[in-house]
Amino acid sequence: MSPEISRRDFLKLASVGAATTAALTGCGPASRYVTREPYVKMPEYNYNGLSTYYATTCRECSAGCGLVIRTFQGRALKVEGNRDHPVNMGKTCPRGQITLQGLYNPDRVTDPLHRKQRGSNDGEKMDWDAAVQVVTDALTHNQPNEVAFLLGMTPDHLFDMVSDMTKAMGAPAPIRYGAPAMFESRATLVQAAQTVFGQAALPSFDIGGADLVVSFGANFLEPWLSQVSQTRGYRNLRQGTPNHRGLFVQFESRMSQTASKADEWIPNKPGTEAVLALAMGRIIAEARGLPLPPAFATADVNQAASQADINADDLKRLATILGNAQRPLVIPGGQALAQSNGLQTAQAILSLNAFLGNLGKAGGVYLSPIAPLEDAYHRPASAKEMADFVGTLKKGAVKVLFVHGVNPLFELPKSLSFADALKNVPQVISFATFPDETALEADYVFPDHHGLESWGYQKVATGSNASVLSGAQPVVSPFHNTKATVDLLLAASQAAGGQIASALPFKDELEYIQSKLSTMLSNANGFFTAPEINSFTAYFQQHGGWWSTGDDRLAPTAADALNANIGASVSQFDGDGEFFLLPFVSPTLAEGGANKPWLQELGDPTTTVMWNTWIEMNPQKADEMGIQDNDIVTIVSPFGALEAPVYRYPAIRPDTIAIPFGQGHTAYGQFAAKRGVNPVDLLPQKYNEAGDLAYAGVKVHVQKTGRARKLSKMEGVLGVYGFDAKQ
């Protein structure tokens, strides 16, 4: 794009100058000694005084939203949504907006590092040739099965490239993981789709088309699958059709941001979603006078209500509403799936949808379109698979571990003790852009570009009707001495020679991506076609990706879903505490936002807390225990303990406490480190039948410490909770 940029900061200087002149008269003297250092050989288009806009793809999560970045004289100034992009249609979430603070983050890894001693902050800088050599040796000097790749949810082109590479060298395929996948329970959704619809695909819920949405714990207005597109769906649900406001009911033990937008929030006991769903099915079946499907046969309405600790009449009423709705939709997700019976819950809810007959209909359940370059949906590793992987690491079977785009030391439950596993790996090479916990434990850190500095593509898993390959391109030239990981690996594989070299005959990242795109030239479904690869790539960059014009969602069929008896029961909980523990993804920070100061300063939507972790506790319950706002309490689960201040949250079950996930870093830059706590310390070693972590399946003790720490809030407590409440 643009040649090397020397670092410039004229705006800062200008503001200083402004201050001095402002002190005089408010109008500046004719000249000020503010020198702006221009490009060396600055390209002409950067001197026309206009901003240049580049289309790319957001890498803050795996949803693959299209962005348009405003750049001016080589600097990225503003993130805007890509209007044409079918996933987000010009909109963004806060993390997408603030991705710039990642790009210009003061704590980025600026050079390739060799860390003499793991865990120490200092490492000696090395040049990239040496780095390539290190990687080459790692690939060649070890047996193929001793090499392991651990990759994050983004970017996809790296995953593909590594897959090709490992295939060529006969190494095990790269493991792909991310905390979002864990909290979204993707494996469970896919598994349930497999059993109910006979297709292992990610269900796609047409929220916008429905007129009644009943959600069992699905936080679809928060970082869950594809926040922006689901929020658009919510908009259409409410105001999409004139004079008809779709209704929305949420079953959840805590009023999440999503539940706060529901017309009715039913605080059911955690782990009872399955029985509730089946009970509703039964009520509807009876109301319609249909023969009772075996799936619902075992359900008992009153028992379900009492198990869920909700009013049976409410349940009946809602079920009737659901039964009478024209375009009803029931969504499973969030804490409902993060239970020992998560899979049954998902099955029960999907088959309830099937019973309601909304499969493949507007406002119903679809299967997400298969992304380009894919034969089917490939889900990231489930927590169970990760546990197995950690096991192999512990055995010392892996000699060299490559880590990119994921921070297992932060994102994996402490009980998995990934740290110990890492000790048994002789060589750890991290490609982290930021000095996160895992990078700190790595022997080598070969920093990748920031997402806005890199090429790439993202296969959109869900969130759009069309099948989308979202394109990424550098919008600014690299700010630091970083190198695209794909380039690094390509160079290494060339140096390694042999099969790898012949399998990856590409000189750089772009060429590799083009080789992938070339298979799509002939695809006529796209909204553009091109005779040859270069113009195709040009369009691809210009529009920020490729997507088909039609609706590629698959209509699922549930032939005998209702005949199978779903042995759904209330879930089992580890620990004997008096509180259900409900960890949830922080709506503003998500898993990677903690190092961006402005994300830290965004108030959490429901509690308005900034800059810290809080523990949500029901006020009545807190009064019983004599706990005030800001009191630090200890939470003890069978697997660990942590301390955090309490936020007396009016809308949570008295027998439940909730903790946001996203803070509690020990490294990861000055804005994230030593701030808040990380709920994964409490999480159990417990999986549902699909292999997803039952992170909501633990009961904990709460003890007062007697200490207190002021939580930073947007709201003034005086006004919201009254004069007697502590500030």
Place this chain on the structure above:
Amino acid sequence: MANDLQLPVFTNTSEQEVSGKWGMVIDQDLCTGCQACVAACSMENNVPFVGEEDANYGRSMHWIRIERFWSGTFPEVKMTPYQPMLCQQCHNAPCEPVCPVFASVHSASEDTNLQVYNRCVGTRYCANNCPYQVRVFNWRDYTDARARPWLTSLQNQLSPDVTVRRRGVMEKCTFCIQRIHQAEQVAASENRSIADGDVTPACAQACPADAIVFGRIDDPNSRVSQAALNARGYHQLDELRTTPRITYLHGASNGSNG
């Protein structure tokens, strides 16, 4: 007291008071409180972050904040719909007449409230007098990279279209006036007047639920004028007769057994 008696408000009822120029409609039924508008606003307008302590002490610099309140106790607890609160760009703005140096002044051409940073001497009278409490003050030198070394690289993203404010001046939402000017210049160079949708402030542009609509309220056919006709429409603190330019659309207060 005086301000709540139904007294006539002595003000010039000019064309603008009837028609206005720029206006906004915020649908509280759609707002999901996701903070995207806050983030977008801060990125567009070089709004500094202040850190944990100051943020907790009511010194955060958000030009737009999202409010919500609670009523009742569990299980009958309800949350009021999210309420994005930003400068209402009143026509009879209480902040304007109190400024001794015309730093808070009404824009005759755009009919918005301007805050002229370089004229501001920091008496903070305007902020006291703002019933909506949407004016934020630079309590410290939040943008001084010498005192805050971590800013040196972060400030690479500062937009040159917006002044970088320093210690001791008041600031507030400007309806992204830099975008308005840009659109006007483009339109002028194309020999046309601004069309509906030419100008979108950062918040409206980002809002994933499309809850914020912006445009010319003097054009009855514009999207915002149409939206403002909605029966759910109301003005914040209407009894003060500030003629705010932002129309809110009621959202249903939600909660359990709602």
Place this chain on the structure above:
Amino acid sequence: MARRFFNALNQPLGRIGVFIALLAVFSGVVWGIVQTQKPPEQPIQFPHNLHVGLGIQCLYCHSGALRGPSPGIPTETKCWGCHQQIPIQGTELPKLAAYVENDKPISWVPVAQVPDFVHFVHRPHIAAGLNCENCHGNVAGMTVYQNPQVINMGWCLKCHRQKAQDNPVLYAKLTDCGTCHY
């Protein structure tokens, strides 16, 4: 005693002394103002007169003025575009050559600057039919550029007021604080 002092001041010599003292103060102030107004040192003494004399349009080098806020100051790339075909001679060209060899940017000092809180955009001014020399003076007569007048708000307003005398709408626009300060 005090009276004697005042008497002394009443003498012609005393008056002259007072006059000189006042003069000193005044000239000190003037000197200070002049210091702020004088053009800065440029890395290369660029002869505008020569280039303009050769008939090169302003917009050839300062191309941003047409569409953007800032016209931009050309980098060595642009200079070298022509000068690599011209023999390097004189005192200044070698400097340019040196910059090109060392691949260093020429750190020009912008002279026609407005403070950070003033958002001057060239586009509308050119659209309004102004020529460069209306504000920048007769550049053809200068070597190193310097401002023909103090660039301050009074100067801006004078022109804005004249332009919009007979058009109230335009007047409101051109004298609105928000037109330049935001």
Place this chain on the structure above:
Amino acid sequence: MAATAKSLPQPRARVAEHEDPRVHLMHDPRPRGEMNDMVLESMHTATWRYWIATGTLTFLVLTCFVFAWYYLIANGLGVAGVNRPVYWGIFLVNTVFWIGISHAGTFISAILRVMKIEGRRPFTRAAELMTTFGLVQAGASIFMHMGRVWLAYWLFPFPNERGLWPDFHSPLMWDFLAINTYLLCSTMYLFLPLIPDLAMVRDRAKGWQKIPYRILALGFRGTEGEWKNLHTAMNIFAFAIIPVMFSVHTIVSWDFAMATRPGWSSTVFGPYFVIGALHSGMAAVAIVLFLIRSTMKNMKYFLRPEHFNLIGMLMLLVSMAWAYFYFNDYLVPWYGGDKWEKILQEFTEKGPIWWLWYVMLICNVAIPWLILWRKKWRSTPWLLAIVGVFINIGMWIERYVIIPEALTINRMPFTWRIYIPHVEIFLTIGTVSLFLLLYMLASRVIPLIPVWEVQEGQESHTLRRVGKAELSTLTNIE
């Protein structure tokens, strides 16, 4: 001198007591020269206690005023406790408080002079000094409060090439002008009666000290004409300054009354603030007089219980008036039923800092009412001074309740926050010590007692025996 005799109205009780009329300063005359020497002596004697006090005050001023203010300017208002919604903190409290203090001076000297209250004579100057020095503190506090104080001169209407002027709609502008006017007038008014005394000092001063006094005395020699002009000028000023004084504090109150805030936009604020100002001002006079009397030489002769008695009566009167106005200000919102006003009242009485409100009422009403009824207690200088201290505390808190505490409550409950002062506390100490320091320095530079006024009074008072009783008669000296 043309002398016209007229008898003073004498309460019968007084006559019955047969008290010695010489307890009254006016009836206890001394030779002119001796009296002048007494004043000069008190002016020229600086004991070690004086120097220690001055030293400590200087230290306090340097640290709590000069350095603290520098610290504030260097780091911005973030080091103070102001926040959203409490944009105005203790700075404004101090401003209003000091303006209040400055009121009593003029009130006493001007009004009492106009009304020819003879008791005023010995302490008019002490009061006038308070006016001037108090206004200095008020101005300083306002500037401390500004975010960019180095641009304060933009509040002056001065022609500039930008064609920008201050906004005369803004109550702050009125405030600015009013305070300036008041400072100017009160300084002149302080200076005029000073001239004869300066002349007196000049005649007795030696060496270089003569020079400043000679310059300041404007060559006053005490001829008939000079006295006549002086009296005329003083009468004009005395009459002219009274409306100025009332307007100033009314205008100060408009800063609040004009704002659209619960607790502020109240029509009674004008007179209420004036009375409040007098309340704290009178109390301050009492304190100052007590200090002068107890620390400076020969002052027991000039400042006598009768004067404290007079001030005590005024204090009681003002305290009652204040209570009345406060009740008004309280009644309207309480009865008016505006939602926000009600919340605010609830907040002041039951909020986290509820006790402030009660302390205010006790100091401002209960204590003066309990103590000032009895003449014996009124005339006890130290007791009066203590009452004065309480009243000043009470009045300071009253301003605190009106400004930071009322600002806590606005129409956006989401933003309500408590205000916790930081550097303001030091700056408050700083202003107080600067005030005292200026006063102490002045006490050694100019005569705190207007000798000529006392002498004039004593000359015009004579005792005339009528039957048994000795009646005091007053001769008007024209």
